[in-house]
Amino acid sequence: MISFKNITKIYPHDTLALDDVSFEIKEKEFVSIAGRSGAGKTTLLKLILAEEEPTKGRVFFRDEDIQKIKKSHLPNLRRKIGVVFQDYKLLPSKTVYENVAYVLEVIGADDKEISQRVPEVLEIVGLGDKANNFPAQLSQGERQRATIARAFIHRPDVILADEPTGNLDPYNSAEIVRLLLKINELGTTVILATHNKEIINSLEKRVITLENSRVIRDEEKGRFIL
């Protein structure tokens, strides 16, 4: 489904983020990208989202070379991807309901579908009673759950979760992981980038470990070893 072929990414001032990275992710997989801060995890996700371009190599999404997609066609790619950001990236001037509904509006869903699905999904993530709150009125855990609701409301092919538990306490972290697993069980590919050892070890899913910008380990039912 997603393949990285000899990807190297160098940021300005010769900052090496990824060095000759290659791997493939299959449909419906749950893959964790493990590594210390600065190992290149976020860059990897940004390349899938076409937020960054590789310096060398190619990233494919369903056999389509992401770097060859025209800027004007990027929204089509991004509508197939749901993203859970560490810093949530909720729209501050929209309510929780509007933030989640926005993605459905973007893909052109009709009003009936929106008014039916948004409350359903908010119930699933436990925010049914916070629909009319603004992001600033939510706790960190609630914000992250709102982000997850936004990421999978339109049933994307893949969900990218970039350190989704980075700002959360253990209880909320476990809740987020539980939600991601549930989404994966429903058939959505999940790529989780994290440096949280407990979470990765508890998942018993595929783990790709990055160190010094390179893939040093890629194991089915892997563990966090650094």
Place this chain on the structure above:
Amino acid sequence: MFTLFKRIFRASWLNFRRNIGLSLATIFILLITISLITSLFLFRKISQFLIAELEAKVDISVYFKEDSTKEEISKAEEEVSKLPEVKEIEYISREMAHEKFLQKHKDNPLLMASLQELGENPFLASLNIKAQKPEQYETLANFLENSDFKNLIEQPIDYYQRKPIIDKLSSITSVINKAGIGISIILITISFLVAFNTIRLAIFNQREEISIMRLVGASNWFIRAPFLIQGIISGFFATLITVLTFFLICWGLGPKMEIFLPGFNLQNFFFQNFWTLFSIQLLTGLGLSIFSSLIAMRRYLKV
């Protein structure tokens, strides 16, 4: 399509309301710009009126010798009126000049007594000539001095006595026009830059939101449209407030200004030019906000 427009309008209005502080700041800045342009428009019209009034007061009179016949003067009048520089020409016979003098000075016994002493009509027939522009009087004077009927004219033509006044008027109107255009350009540029940068700052403030919208798959126009409509709403409100303010100013000041500028009614002027003024204001308000938003957003849509 209808659903799309409905969503865009709803998002624009909600954003406008929820960022009311920013929206009011934008309206205020647009209001200042539109008011400035409206004031310059009014100022220009008032100064044009004043200049026209002053110019209307200037003319030259060509006096014909006592023995000139009516036919000779008519022929001269016909010839002069053919000149493109001539705006208006009026024949004043000896009798008319006498009558005018009597009317004007009837309350002055000394002058009346002097006139009676003379016994006969001392006034000469004349042609009062008005040129299109003050600087054309010299050409007219030259023409008259070298014309076929130069021998009928009393020399020198009174242009030379009035020359310093005409020259001064000519230079004043030219300075007013040039300075007016110069000051207008500077003020309009400054106010445009201020409005442009205010809108840019407002959008800079929302750059994070714009990039989030891009990352969740919104197309550029789906992102741009609510910002543009928000700008249009601000421009529209700014125009409405300006129109209302200027209506009140013109309505309140109109009668008072007529004391200083007889014949110039600001109220009438406002109503006669209402649609022109309103169009200028609306175009400025909307144009400025749309243009600024489009330019400011370009960078943040590159994600």
